[in-house]
Amino acid sequence: MSEGAPVATKFTDAQLAEVRRLQALYPDPRGALLPVLHMAQETFGYVSLETEEYVAGLFDLSPAHVHEVVTFYTLYFRERPGRHVVSVCHNLSCHLAGASGIIAHLKKRLGVSPGETTDDGRVTLLSVECLCACEAAPMMQVDDRYELNLTPAKVDQILEGLA
Amino acid sequence: MSGEAILTRNFARSDSHTLSVYRETGGYQAWAKAQAMEPAAILEEVKRSNLRGLGGAGFPTGTKWSFIPKNHAGPVYLVINADEGEPGTFKDRYLLERDPHALIEGMLIAARAVRCATAFVYIRGEYVEPWRRFTAAVREAYEARYLGNGFDIVVHRGAGAYICGEETGLISSLEGKKGWPKLKPPFPAIKGAFGAPTVVNNVETICQVPHILNRGAEWFAGLGTKTQGGTRMYSVSGRVARPAVYEAPVSITLRQLIYERAGGVTGNGKLKAVVPGGSSAAILAAHEIDVTMDVDGLRNAGTMAGSAGVIVMDETVSIPEALMVVARFYAHESCGQCTPCRESTGWIYKMTRRIVERKGRKEDLDTILDVAKRGAGTTICAFYDGAVGPYISYIEKFRGEFEALVPK
Numbered sequence: 149m150s151e152g153a154p155v156a157t158k159f160t161d162a163q164l165a166e167v168r169r170l171q172a173l174y175p176d177p178r179g180a181l182l183p184v185l186h187m188a189q190e191t192f193g194y195v196s197l198e199t200e201e202y203v204a205g206l207f208d209l210s211p212a213h214v215h216e217v218v219t220f221y222t223l224y225f226r227e228r229p230g231r232h233v234v235s236v237c238h239n240l241s242c243h244l245a246g247a248s249g250i251i252a253h254l255k256k257r258l259g260v261s262p263g264e265t266t267d268d269g270r271v272t273l274l275s276v277e278c279l280c281a282c283e284a285a286p287m288m289q290v291d292d293r294y295e296l297n298l299t300p301a302k303v304d305q306i307l308e309g310l311a
Numbered sequence: 312m313s314g315e316a317i318l319t320r321n322f323a324r325s326d327s328h329t330l331s332v333y334r335e336t337g338g339y340q341a342w343a344k345a346q347a348m349e350p351a352a353i354l355e356e357v358k359r360s361n362l363r364g365l366g367g368a369g370f371p372t373g374t375k376w377s378f379i380p381k382n383h384a385g386p387v388y389l390v391i392n393a394d395e396g397e398p399g400t401f402k403d404r405y406l407l408e409r410d411p412h413a414l415i416e417g418m419l420i421a422a423r424a425v426r427c428a429t430a431f432v433y434i435r436g437e438y439v440e441p442w443r444r445f446t447a448a449v450r451e452a453y454e455a456r457y458l459g460n461g462f463d464i465v466v467h468r469g470a471g472a473y474i475c476g477e478e479t480g481l482i483s484s485l486e487g488k489k490g491w492p493k494l495k496p497p498f499p500a501i502k503g504a505f506g507a508p509t510v511v512n513n514v515e516t517i518c519q520v521p522h523i524l525n526r527g528a529e530w531f532a533g534l535g536t537k538t539q540g541g542t543r544m545y546s547v548s549g550r551v552a553r554p555a556v557y558e559a560p561v562s563i564t565l566r567q568l569i570y571e572r573a574g575g576v577t578g579n580g581k582l583k584a585v586v587p588g589g590s591s592a593a594i595l596a597a598h599e600i601d602v603t604m605d606v607d608g609l610r611n612a613g614t615m616a617g618s619a620g621v622i623v624m625d626e627t628v629s630i631p632e633a634l635m636v637v638a639r640f641y642a643h644e645s646c647g648q649c650t651p652c653r654e655s656t657g658w659i660y661k662m663t664r665r666i667v668e669r670k671g672r673k674e675d676l677d678t679i680l681d682v683a684k685r686g687a688g689t690t691i692c693a694f695y696d697g698a699v700g701p702y703i704s705y706i707e708k709f710r711g712e713f714e715a716l717v718p719k
Contacts (some may be wrong), residue, residue, distance in 0.1 A: 173465045174465070174487075174505070175386065175429075175504075175505040175507070176486065176487075176505050178486060178487035178488075179467075179485055179486055179487050179505070180487065181487030181488075182467070182468065182469065182470050182484065182487065183467065183468060185470065186436075186468060186470070207487070209487075213488075216488075216489055217487070217488060217489050220472060220489035220490065220646075221436070221469075221470035221471045221472050221489075221490075222470070222471030222472065223436045223437070223470045223471035224470060224471075235437075238636070238639075239398045239590075239636065239640055240398050240399060240549070240586070240590055240622055240633060240636050240637055240640075241398065241399055241548040241549050241554075241622055243632070243633070243636045244548075244549045244550055244622070244624065244628060244633075245549075277396075277398070277473065277640050277643060277644065278396060278397070278398040278399070278400075278590075278640070279437055280395050280396060280397075280400055280401040280403075280404055280435075280438075281401055281404070282398070282399050282400075282401055282546060282548035282549075282554065282620070282622070283401055283546065283547070283548050283554040283555050283556065284554075285548060285554070289437060292439040292440070293439075293440075294440070
């Protein structure tokens with residue numbers, strides 16, 4: 149889909165069947181709200197207000213309830229992130245292993261600060277709390293993967309691999 | 312003291328997560344045994360083993376199970392807390408990735424003890440690989456008919472919020488809400504997930520259960536101290552030569568863990584301080600490390616065993632900077648429900664930051680201590696009490712370092 153084009157905020161029939169399957173796993177279908185929001189984000193790229201309203205309709209919940217949930221958690225993006233999300237841990241064990249140097253290096257390489265996305269839409273950089281891989285500090289999460297025992301050279305290598 | 316590897320015995324194998332390896336190494340034998348036992352007998356065995364919760368609170372597991380009403384007419388739920396997030400802790404990640412069937416087998420046994428037919432495993436959203444591994448193991452367990460015969464497991468992914476590791480916050484989140492903790496009572500055992508009696512147990516706690524059934528409560532109790540049985544997995548990180556997960560009897564001392572298991576301080580440096588049980592545990596100074604790492608040993612030392620996340624700091628580490636990093640975490644993760652926590656965590660972070668930036672005021676340290684102490688015990692959940700542990704201990708034990716940063 150092209151930038152700025154209206155996004156069809158609608159699941160396919162197969163996805164709607166998956167929503168119903170997830171809802172049936174819980175004693176109250178609302179238990180599936182977080183999993184369905186994950187699905188929505190994977191499908192639409194982020195969770196817009198329109199998406200919140202659409203998902204609310206699938207659960208017979210108010211859009212306000214869904215908004216409250218979406219804004220409470222860190223993993224739902226309310227704006228379209230870059231094609232890759234790089235989340236550097238800045239908590240204690242990573243701090244002791246030089247996380248601030250890794251963050252400074254990433255800022256320089258990408259030309260953005262944590263919370264920002266590169267102009268070409270390639271990378272969103274985040275600075276996050278403990279990802280629980282402290283034995284391999286400093287570390288970061290790149291999309292689904294944990295990247296461990298970082299050095300500036302290793303960070304460069306990882307960035308080169310991101311299309 | 313090295314001791315026998317129990318929970319981690321298969322970790323060196325690259326295929327340790329598969330059903331075939333699990334079975335080959337004695338897996339699902341405890342479940343076979345449990346099926347011939349009355350629920351009350353399983354519960355009694357776990358009680359006698361002195362197994363205590365390994366997620367943070369250290370509550371006796373058998374006692375927790377015994378709070379579930381015996382003749383409850385409706386459903387009872389088992390919820391596994393795999394929302395690992397306590398800074399300095401990474402043991403559950405290893406268990407989910409390397410021994411997921413141990414968790415499934417433990418859940419089967421626990422579910423029989425509390426008469427539960429449906430369980431939920433709440434895995435933190437960032438743990439994508441552990442979630443994949445565990446989901447694949449659940450699939451294998453269904454195919455092998457361990458699951459689906461009156462007991463089902465639902466794997467649930469969180470979405471990024473430390474507070475969901477608090478059991479009532481986790482329940483709120485599982486119910487499709489923001490992860491706000493709930494006032495107790497009612498306790499989850501009476502009114503938990505979806506309003507039903509619920510047991511919430513940590514991953515590692517439940518992974519211990521098959522071993523207790525296989526080898527007996529006395530064996531398990533004998534591995535530990537008088538009040539806590541077994542081994543546990545210590546996550547050791549920070550300024551040590553070999554940061555890693557180390558399994559050890561809970562009677563191991565902090566000194567042994569650092570020097571005999573983790574190879575001592577990085578570059579043979581000088582030890583300054585250690586966080587013994589995840590960032591919410593009060594810090595210990597270098598001279599305080601001759602303590603046993605069980606729940607009561609660390610409580611008697613004025614700190615806590617918590618999640619057994621051991622973070623080592625040497626003489627190169629600035630304690631004020633470390634507190635600033637920790638204070639930033641609590642300010643970010645406060646769920647905002649209770650005023651003392653929401654306000655204090657934010658202000659204390661700001662004050663520690665300005666001290667580190669050499670813009671602090673002389674009275675800041677006493678203000679932080681005063682605010683910290685006033686708020687303790689006034690909130691719905693233990694999150695703020697967990698923040699108070701570091702606030703007070705870092706400042707009281709290393710006050711000179713803070714004062715040196717305050718402009719004269």
